[in-house]
Amino acid sequence: FHEHxxxxxxxxxxPEKGPVRHFMELILVGLSKNPHMTIKEKISHIDWFEDYFKNNKSLF
Known part of the structure; x- marks a missing residue:
């Protein structure tokens, strides 16, 4: 339960602060409230955002 x-x-x-951090805080709140996704799916979404922000640093 606690993993979800x-x-x-x-x-x-x-990052410790800034718009990416705030965005990810909101994403994690949304994922934590979703009972229909498995923990593996949730972590997959988090990893996707991590890769996206690493590959597009010039935009932020």
């Missing part, structure tokens, strides 16, 4: 609800430890992959 407490996703904050995944924020360590993102």
């Amino acid at each position: 609800k407490f996703l904050d430890h995944h924020l360590s992959k993102f």
Whole structure:
């Protein structure tokens, strides 16, 4: 249960402050409230955003 609800430890992959951090905080809140996704799917979404922001640093 706690793996589905407490996703904050995944924020360590993102900047400490700024718009990307705020965006990811909102994403993690949304994922934590979704009972229909498995933990594997949730982590997959988080990893996708991590890759996206790493590959598009020039936009942010």
